[in-house]
Amino acid sequence: MLSNDTRFIVDWPINRVLLMNDKNYPWLILVPRLEGLRDFHDVPREQEGAFVAEINHAARTLKSITGALKMNTAALGNMVPQLHVHVIARYDTDFAWPGPVWGKQAAVPYADGEAERLIQRFIQSAE
């Protein structure tokens, strides 16, 4: 999933930031570039602060550029064991609202240029 269903956005000091290729929801995946992590609590203490700061910076930025009502921040990883954190912009008009987004409907890939525009807005706003 992590490489097949996503687009690369940027590498931050701790996390690789990916965009889920599903235009149903503006949806980031943050993957810490550290070996052998599975659970959220597996991040070493000395990196925990920077790890969480990046997750929160990603969430604030995505909320700001999308005007989302609510952000969902979640580390599940039952299907893909490598630790990754979902940061998802939610609206009370989205398909899955108010339920979680997983497993509700098939992903709808972005059309040509749409993902690139969102990625560029994210990178510029996150600076």
Added chain:
Amino acid sequence: MLSNDTRFIVDWPINRVLLMNDKNYPWLILVPRLEGLRDFHDVPREQEGAFVAEINHAARTLKSITGALKMNTAALGNMVPQLHVHVIARYDTDFAWPGPVWGKQAAVPYADGEAERLIQRFIQSAE
């Protein structure tokens, strides 16, 4: 939901720790005792470290006493707007595996004494 469907476990410096009254999954809810928070990234920076340390301590403790395969750590809050973090012990034999637990089946309340025993084990192991 937060008071009707849960049992009180303990107050930590940042979070109130609750047990979901659903024996399908060992499932904690951590609620920061701060006013006006909705998203995970709303926790003030000066409390972010302690907030996350408590979440991770809860997850490590619950994983240890339950022997779970995987922990799910998630702040969704689409239905109950007040910020709360789910810490859920997962097994590859549980009902929802490998999907998320939300909305899969009705909660099964603990029988008399069962929740109390889990709460006591959690409190002792978390010390």
